[in-house]
Amino acid sequence: MSKHKDSSENRGSKKVGGSKKSDRSSKKSDKKKHRKDDGACEVTRSRVRAHFLDGETGPWARTLAGQSPDSGEQTASTSEAAASEAESGEGGAQSSTARPANRRGPDYSVPSSIDTVADPVLHAISTRRSISKLDPETPSDSDLRELIRTVSSVADHKGLKPWRFVIIRGDDRNRLGEALDEADDVHRKPGEINEKPLRAELLLALVASPQNNPKVPAWEQHATAAGAGHLLELALWQAGWGVMWRSGNLANAPAVRRLHRLKDDELLMGWLYIGAVPERYRQRLAGSTRPLPDPDQFLDTL
Template structure:
C-alpha cells in the first residue's frame, strides 16, 4: 500500500469508529464497573471481520525481500506520522484504554464513596507512575466529615471572606470525600523540582483513572487560594511542598449515565498532538 493511499480514510474505518463510539458509551448504561470490559471484549470487533487481504501487513518474507533496497536508498521521510498500517488496538476491549478514553470530570456527585481500604489499594496501584530515581514525591490527605468545613474556613480566611453567623463555605461539601494531592519533592541533584511536580501530578491523574475504572466519579479542583498560608497550614505542608488541589470523589449520578448514553462528543483528533522531527 502506498503512503498516499494509506492517508485516505476508508469507509470501513469510519464505520468502525462509529461502532466503537457507540460501544464506548455502554460503560455507564447499566451502572457496571469492572465486568463491562470483559463483556464488551467478548463481542466480535467490527474491525476484525472487516479486515481484508489487501489491508494486511506484508509477511516477513515479503518484507525481507525489500529490506535490502530500503537499506541502500534513503528516501525523504513523510511530512507527518505515517498511519498507512491499520491499527489493531481496540479501546473498548482493553479495560485500561477504555478507562482512559471514557474518563470524564463529574462536578456533581452522589454521596456514596470508596472506603479507606479501597483507597489504599488504588493508591498502591498508582505508585507505578513514572518516577525518576523512585523518589515517590507525593502524598494524599483524606478529608471527610467536619474536616471539609475546616477546609472551607481556611479558604475563607485565605480569601478574606466574612460570612454571616451560621453560614459556611459549602464548596468543600460538594463531595463526601476529598483527597488532597501534595507534591513533596525530595533532595536529589539529578531530579529537578519541576520533574517531581510532574510525577506527583501523574500520580493524581492515575488515581483519577483508577477510581473511574472502579466505578467512582472524580473532579480535580484547585484555584488561586490553594497554596495561600491559611490553606497550607490546615494541610500541615512543609515549606518545600506544593498543594496541587483536591480530588472530589463520589458515586456517579444516574442522570449522568443517561447523559453519557446520548452524548456524541468525540475525542480530539490525535493528529494535533503528533509530529515528526
C-alpha cells in the first residue's frame, strides 16, 4: 500500500515548480550509483574467475560472497542489464506458434534478486563443464563418501533412495574394458586392451536401483537416480574435480551388467569419469566467451 501511495504523491508533485530539476538530479544520482554497482559486479566476477583459475575451491566462494557489495544493489544492476538485452533484441527468438489473445507468457517485469556470481552454489552450477581429458589425481574414497552423503538430499518421492554407486579404480578398469569388448564382440590381439575405461584414474558407476512401491513408478525412480548423479557432478566440480559422465549402448549389455552385479530390475546409467582439471583447461576457461543458453526457450506458461 505504502509504495503505491508514495508513487502517486510523487506524480502529483511533478506539477509543482522546481520539481523537474530535482527529478533530473535524482536520475543522475541513480545512474552514478548503477555504474558503481556494475563496477562492483565486474570486480566480483574477476575475483571468482581468478580463484578458480588458481585451483582454489570450497570455502573461497563463501569468502567472496561475504566480500561482495550488498546483494540487492548488485542484482539491481544485473537485472537492468538483462532488461537492456531484451529491449535490444538479444533475448532470443520468439516462438513461431501464435499465442491466443487471452494467453500471456512469463512476467519478467519484477527485477530478479538472484546473483549467480557471488552465490557459490549458483556459480558452481553455471560454470560446470564436462572435462573429457583429466589429470591423474582423484578424490579419496572418504571424499566420495562425504559427497554422496550430501547429494542424498535430491528430490526423492517417498524417500526411497533408489540409486547406488560402484567405485572403479586400478585394474578394475581393465575388467570393465574386457566386459565392454565382450558385449561388443571385439577380439583383440594378445597384449592389447580396451583403453576407454583408462581415460580417468577413477570411474564411478551410477546404478538406478528401483524399490518396490506402488505409488512411485520405476521411471520416476530412474529420474531420481539421474538427479543424484548430476548433483554429485556439481558437488565434485565445486570441490575442484573435473567430471565426464559417459554412457553408451553397451552400458546394459549382459556382460557389463554381470560385472557390476546388477539385479534384474536395476539399470546402469553410465560412469562418472573423475580426475583433476588440467591446467590447460583452466587457462582456456579464462578466455572463454561461450554464453549460457537463452532461458526463454525452456520457460513458458499454460
